[in-house]
Structure formats: C-alpha cells, structure tokens
Amino acid sequence: MTKEKYGNKLKDSNLKVTPQRTAVLEALDNLKDHPTADKIKEYVVKNNPNIAVGTIYKTLETFVEKGMVNRVKTEEGVMRYDAILDRHHHLYCEETKRIEDFFDDELNEILIKYFEKKKISNFAIKDIKLQIIGTFDSKKN
Amino acid sequence: MTKEKYGNKLKDSNLKVTPQRTAVLEALDNLKDHPTADKIKEYVVKNNPNIAVGTIYKTLETFVEKGMVNRVKTEEGVMRYDAILDRHHHLYCEETKRIEDFFDDELNEILIKYFEKKKISNFAIKDIKLQIIGTFDSKKN
DNA sequence: TATTAAATAGGAATAGTTCTTATTTAAGAT
C-alpha cells in the first residue's frame, strides 16, 4: 500500500521506480526531523544493506531537482532534507540543533501583503522563509 | 587609524591583538559580500603571505564565539561569514548565489509584534531571520 | 525475452574544515 504510494510518486516525476529510490522516499516520509544524508542512510540500510552512500546522495539530488524534496539550510555545514513541500518555516533550537517545522498561514499572508506593498528594488521574490532561532522549553526535550 | 580600530575591537572582546586577527577583521570589514573562509584568505594573504588556513578558520571561530561575526546559512554547504551585527535579513539570488543584506525596521517591528501576540508553544524566540529567495534583475548584475 | 538507457555499487577523489604539535609571540610582571 505505502510502497505503492512511493512508486506512484516516483512515476509522477518521471523517475524509474527502483528499490533504492523507494527506500529513500520511505525514509524521508518517516524521519520527520529534517534528516541528514547520513541519517537517511542509517534508516535505509535496515532493509537495503547493500545500498551505496553515493546512491543516497544521487537520489536526494534527483529528488531536489524534481522538486520532491527541499534542502534545509543549517549553520553546521551539513545538508539536511525536508520532504514537506507545503510552505512552512523552521524553528532552530540553538541548544540541541533540532529543527522543527512551523506552519502559519496568517503569517504568510502578512508577509506576502507586506512585500506586495513594499517591493525590493531590483529583486524578484520567489519565496520567503523564516528562520526562527531560539530554544525549546526544557520540559519538552 | 583603522588598524587601531581593529585593535580596539579585539581588546573589547578580550582577545590578544595579533596581525592575523587584525587582518581577518580588516577583510571582513572590506568584503561586504558575506565571504567564505576562502575569500577571506585570498584577501588576507595580500598583506600576510604566510598566514595559515587553519589560523583563518580558528580566528573566524573565535570571532563567532565572541559574537563579533555571524555565520550565514547557505544551501551549498560552504560556510560564509557576516561582520554586520545589526539585525538584518538576507536576499538569496538563486541564479548567482549572491547573498545581499536587507535592512527593514518596519518589517522587524511587524514580526516582533506578531510573535508577541501569537506565541509559539514551548519555544522561546531569540531571533528571527528572513531568507528572501529570488533573483536580482539582470540589469543590476 | 531482448534491448537499452538509466541507475547502482563500490571505491577513489575532492573540498571544506578541523586537529595536532612544534614554534612563535603578545602582554603582563619584573
């Protein structure tokens, strides 16, 4: 059932359906935490012990090109990936380096309106992302 | 005169005044373009041909720790540095990868007010940064 | 089932950054 879901997703993007790609998609779907390539590998290896690291990177690159996945900017210089494509922002925890999604349509509205009114000269905006930096309350960690 | 300025800045942060640190500060002051460590080295080497790469990295790390410099998140996995500490946002050019500063106090006000009203549960906000993604008009490039 | 372009494994290569250690130096004490 879910396997099929991933297959369809790949077909939709005109990609051949391979076990490796399916596995990476599955990993992205389950690792909600903006995983690094390495975390994805850890997950994928469970069921695909022979997968090569290069394949994971290649696959992720392909997904990014096809717009199925986004890269997430971090301050540590390791790439992280995000399978959620709906417009959202990120909460960055300074202490734990955890990155969490933040959805807020009202905020998006405000931003869009603001930049419609106040254009930036010589710059065409395609997207706006907030990095909300701070710390999670200790209780929740 | 300016050399002295850098010296004082270092003293203010309780750092020994060395030619290497002064040179890196000078580079950061002149390379407005959110330079990478490599660009900084290129600049510094002009007057300090013997400076070691490691020293530049170490120095930058020290400056970041002391809060004299910020790291800038990028999507390419290379670290970039920013000597401007005033609250500001960044314009990311998708085509050229240029990163430019964007100052807008009105926008900051709006954001601060918005998040005062609408708190994020379990998260204490320390800073908010906008990544404004798009392209510069070709004329200006 | 055969064909073929595309995908993968495996490992080497690269780039950016950090680490290690012997040597040098800035800054305070004498």
Add this chain to the structure above:
DNA sequence: ATCTTAAATAAGAACTATTCCTATTTAATA
C-alpha cells in the same frame, strides 16, 4: 628593557561530507 608564560600561529596531516568515476546491474518498453 627583559623575562615569563599562556595563548596564538604555521604547517601539514587527518577527517568528514559530498561528488565523481566506471564497470555492472536493472527497470521499462518493445
């Protein structure tokens, strides 16, 4: 002005994340 010492630096090795290379395998289609 010189001595002392902890801190900073040079030089290059080591490490890590990522990309590249190529022979082999495979998915999709005929």
